[in-house]
Amino acid sequence: MTFMQVTSPPRPERRTDSDERRGNMPVLPSCFGYQVYGLHIASQLELPELLPSSLRADRDVDILTHALPVSLKQAIQRGSWIQLSETRCQMTIPRIARYRMDGGRRIVVDRRVDTSLGCDPGDVRLYLLGTAFGTLLHQRQWLPLHVSALATPSGAWAFTGASGAGKSTLAAWLHHDRGWPLISDDVAVVKPEETRPWLYPGPPRLKLWKDALAMLGIGTQGLVRDLSRADKYHLIQHRGFQAVPLPLTGLVVLERAEPGEHAVLEKLHGVAAFQAVMASLYRPELARAFQVPQSLMRHVADLAQRVQIYRFRRPLSLHDMTPVLSPLIAHIAGAAPDDV
Structure with missing residues (x-):
């Protein structure tokens, strides 16, 4: 199966919690489809570590790429790299990326962290598929x-x-x-x-x-x-x-x-x-x-x-x-x- 390659990250579309509960996830242009942990995923990042899957309207998780603010609103700082709110988590990995996990439904990756130092895309994916996904699974109340x-x-x-x-x-x-x-x-x-x-x-x-x-x-x-x-x-x-x-x-x-x-x-x-x-x-x-x-x-x-x-x-x-x-x-x- 062939997937279109991401050229530039589009602005994320506005959606409501009620839309997501009904499974009405908006179509994201230029995405790759994957499956892992029993989840169907649409990702604006290419993830060669995962098994490819067809893009589905009733997918479970979106992975988006756009800028994130340094601070997460109404959050508690835990250590130097992670912020937690009731339904969200944001972590900043120096020289790699900033990640935000939202309600078990969405991960946003901001790769513009210390960009002057350069970063291997594999390092960005390593933290995405590790701590970021682990956080998302906890947000879904799974084990x-x-x-x-x-x-x-x-x-x-x-x-x-x-x-x-x-x-x-x-x-x-x-x-x-x-x-x-x-x-x-x-x-x-x-x-x-x-x-x-x-x-x-x-x-x-x-x-x-x-x-x-x-x-x-x-x-x-x-x-x-x-x-x-x-x-x-x-x-x-x-x-x-x-x-x-x-x-x-x-x-x-x-x-x-x-x-x-x-x-x-x-x-x-x-x-x-x-x-x-x-x-x-x-x-x-x-x-x-x-x-x-x-x-x-x-x-x-x-x-x-x-x-x-x-x-x-x-x-x-x-x-x-x-x-x-x-x-x-x-x-x-x-x-x-x-x-x-």
Whole structure:
């Protein structure tokens, strides 16, 4: 499918909240159509990281490009880079761009921030598809989860944990070794209003350290280097990803074992399961900014009861992955999607 390229950003059309509630989003000229997180998007920015889709009148989100004021009206300043109001969020990334997320329906990108210094378009998209979209998902009262996830024979299994816990490496190895399609490597989303917890994929990209790429036989030539970590790379639209959502069967919290420890898979219940889900939320401070605390806790508790929650401690090594992961693989392969 071919999309018209943006030549100059048109002035945004005036619309009302009632129009948007009825799905009457005005037509935006010179836009690209995409899909991600179960959302249909019209964007004035070209986003090669996302899967293309036809432009729809009943789309869910507009991404616009025009100037933004430095300050957001009736907002509270949080730190040096983010402002929050009841339904809006504005963040300013020095030397990159200014972003405004509005009511879960619109993202405005102002690229005229320190323009004399120059900025790579990929950097603008990185923050757009990261924190900006994560904020928009919280504004929609959904649960964006900071996970790597796979489509297994027993449904979707997601892996979470502290930074450096090996989420991406584990998912990439299971995809490579078991042939399980990837669903997400950063953020995937659950919609609490659905009777069954479906996991909706995020952007089809995979972030791996250089040594993990070498283990999988993937060269670094042509890959996008991570902004903050020189030895980490992004595989854009990685071939192993699937675009459709799947029922979420399990969430596994990854922990690093001490030297000499054996791998242990432990099922979590009650408060421990609730805390595991809460800790997996993407930028939970933004969840608290846009969701009523009681509603957020209810949604998290409900998800913790409807999926299997585990803690998996294992040696963090790229060697001997098969014996280390055997308890996890055996359980996932033998689990039933509704066995909670």
